Amino acid sequence: MIATPTANIERERLLQLAEEYRERGYEVSFHPNLEDLPDFLKTYRPDMIVRLGEESVVIAVKSRSSLNSSSTQYLRNLAQAVAENPGWRFELVMTNPEDAVYFPKAEGSLQEDEIESGLQVARQLVAQQHLESALLYSWSLVEATLRIVAKNEELSLPRLEPLYLVKKLATEGLISQSEYQLLMNMLSLRNAIAHGFKTTQLTQNSVCELIEIAEELLESLHTGEATA
Numbered sequence: 001m002i003a004t005p006t007a008n009i010e011r012e013r014l015l016q017l018a019e020e021y022r023e024r025g026y027e028v029s030f031h032p033n034l035e036d037l038p039d040f041l042k043t044y045r046p047d048m049i050v051r052l053g054e055e056s057v058v059i060a061v062k063s064r065s066s067l068n069s070s071s072t073q074y075l076r077n078l079a080q081a082v083a084e085n086p087g088w089r090f091e092l093v094m095t096n097p098e099d100a101v102y103f104p105k106a107e108g109s110l111q112e113d114e115i116e117s118g119l120q121v122a123r124q125l126v127a128q129q130h131l132e133s134a135l136l137y138s139w140s141l142v143e144a145t146l147r148i149v150a151k152n153e154e155l156s157l158p159r160l161e162p163l164y165l166v167k168k169l170a171t172e173g174l175i176s177q178s179e180y181q182l183l184m185n186m187l188s189l190r191n192a193i194a195h196g197f198k199t200t201q202l203t204q205n206s207v208c209e210l211i212e213i214a215e216e217l218l219e220s221l222h223t224g225e226a227t228a
Contacts, residue, residue: 010061013095014047017059020167026050026057040085044078055181058082059091076197083201091188093163094195110144112218119211126207132193134207138214139190142183145214149174152221162187179213186210 018028029049034042037049041058048059060075075092082090110118118141125134139162146165150157153174157165166187170180186206192199 006063006065009095010047010063010066013093014059014061017061017093017163018048018050020164021050021057023171024052024167026052038085040081044074044081046078054087056088057091057184058088059093061093061095063095072197079192079197079199089185089188091184092191092195092197094191109147110141112148112221115141115144115148115214115218119214122211123208126204126211129204131202131204131207135186135190135202135210136193138207138210139186142210142214145217149217149221175213175217182206182209182213 014030018030021028027050029036029051030047032046032049037044037046046058047061050057050059058078060078062071062075079090079092082088118137122134122138122141125131125137143162143165146162146169147157147160149169150165153172155168155172157168159165166175166180166183169175170177175183189199189202189206193202
């Protein structure tokens with residue numbers, strides 16, 4: 001059977017993710033066999049599972065062209081099954097050629113003062129219980145902050161995808177392990193919401209913690225102290 005262009009793209013992205021996780025010390029398992037899956041995953045076929053210590057991550061890579069009502073329901077059920085098991089989290093990675101990091105209408109990244117003002121707005125959204133809006137907006141501010149931190153440290157960023165950005169700063173010791181873990185969890189939630197999936201895992205406290213990370217990173221730019 002000849003692989004479709006979409007399938008090839010998804011596989012290439014999966015291989016990239018595997019390498020990034022290996023660099024951070026994770027054990028990587030591609031398309032694990034049924035006997036290697038825990039009971040709650042035996043009715044699913046994860047693209048990849050990575051493990052490090054007590055953390056296990058179930059990863060699915062999809063392109064918009066490969067999503068339909070059936071696959072969307074499958075992913076929703078898989079995410080729910082993973083969420084019900086402590087120590088496990090679900091990561092949905094969307095990949096498309098047209099989604100390459102190129103912003104023809106962008107007029108430059110947000111600056112520090114704009115991010116700080118935006119974080120205040122995000123806190124207001126949290127206070128008003130608009131958690132999904134607060135998360136999507138807060139995440140955009142976090143991404144802008146991470147780019148500023150990377151630029152300040154003169155890091156080379158061949159890619160600007162948020163997943164790569166978070167892992168790069170963690171590898172360089174610019175964010176702590178606890179911050180990395182929170183950012184990865186919130187990125188999974190952000191992806192789910194941004195692509196039209198429901199989630200019951202979003203809390204007021206988690207969004208506030210995300211906002212605090214951005215605030216602390218901005219503060220570290222002026223103190224010269226790493227957060228890790």
